[in-house]
Amino acid sequence: MSAPLLELDGIDVFYGDVQVLHGLSFTVREGEIVTLLGSNGAGKTTTLRAISGLRPPRRGDIRLRGESLLHLPAAARSDRGIAVVPEGRELWGQLTVRENLELGAYGRRSRGAARRNLARVLELFPRLAERSRQLAGSLSGGEQQMCAIGRALMSEPRLLMLDEPSLGLAPVVVDQVMEVVAGLHRGGVTILLVEQNLRKALEIADRGLVVETGRVRLEGTAAELAADPRIRAAYLGL
């Protein structure tokens, strides 16, 4: 078994007085693709925000390769190898596709390799190469998702976190996005995937965690979860 890359150790996260995560703990190992499942409001997005530093926990610890991240401001975490594809993509719509990608390599560590990584991303997504001078806001939903993934890859992350990458996309495009994510995983990137589309997520994931009201309820390999009668009843409607 490979070494742990990301460890969440009993984190409590609040929005104002409302506690969203209750002692949430889990581990993602190097090279794994883990999916975070659960219904709306379960705390999946909040978990990603805690890891990226946008919503720091009040208690507990978050470690990357054994080192606590809590003292690091959010803006310093991309240099540690954490990249996020946020829910709704959150591109800079009035900047060109190319500028969106270039800013993905803003961090001190990644700037030197920006040119090489831009070539790599444009090779991975030929559509973005064709549209590199267009405003990101003018892209279709699927293309925007590719652009957001490309932006995240510009920093050569160790850990790539994706929040609902299939949201609002046509089924054909969802398949393409999932294929891209699976391809990145085969290429060695460790992935934490938040997804409502449980069936698709379990197809490509190694392991899954089911989050309910801010706690991990179930944990298992993708195959175990897909066969679990509770999951089949609650999420797959079988």
Added chain:
Amino acid sequence: MARLLDLAISAVLLAGLYATMAYGLGLVYGVLRVVNLAHGGVIMAGAYLGWVLHGRLRLDPYLSIPLVLVATYAFGALLYRGLVRHLPRGAAGGPASLLLLFGVWLVLRNAAYLLFTGDDQAIRTSYSTHAVPFLGTWVSVNRLAVLGIALVIPVALHLLLHRTYLGKAIRAAAQNAESCTLVGVDVERVYTVTFGLGTALAGLAGVLSATLFAFNPASGAGELLKSFVVVVLGGLGSVVGTAVAALILATVEVFAILVLPSYLTAAVGFVMLVIVLVVRPGGLFGQRVLG
């Protein structure tokens, strides 16, 4: 004919000054959603700074520009770090930052009264009245120099915003600050730089106009209002749009002299503002945020 050419040159010159002022105001509003009411005060302060450097240290006003830029940049950056940063922004925070920055303007104005009295001043150099032939008429060296600098500013600003990582981060922060944080941009630093930059442009406009026009501690109010007109006409964020809007305002103002009594020419810009707000609320060139 010569008179028309004179007026045209005056219009372009004035447009350069208006554009320089408006870039500063538009940049700060576009990125931080803060209307910098202290802008007029800094224009006035820039004029006095150039005047003091010229009067006391015998420094040529054009050579003092780097010093004025550094001083007003630092003032803007400190103003952001010390005060503006702690206030709510956008629609909800409008009144708080408006009042605060209006207060800063009053402090600057009264400090100027205290230090320099209310008398009119101007920066007069040995070459202030020297004129050279230009397109068949005579133009003062001074006005040509101001024009040259005013033409360099938009080019420099465009290059900064489009060719550097910092500039791209400034434009990105105007659209989605959280995404900036996620890719490693220290957004507070971007805000500090932006506020400093906007303030420095006000200082520059101040020292440039001080070589052409008389000023006193109450100066800056008219300049602030004209900056508003240009920002609204040009739409937010487009460097070219701002330049065109400044040219329109200056041309209309200058040529209004031919047809209107002089006491009405100052109102021309505001009539334009009202018309544009009613007819095209997004500005003549549409509303883009630092695109």
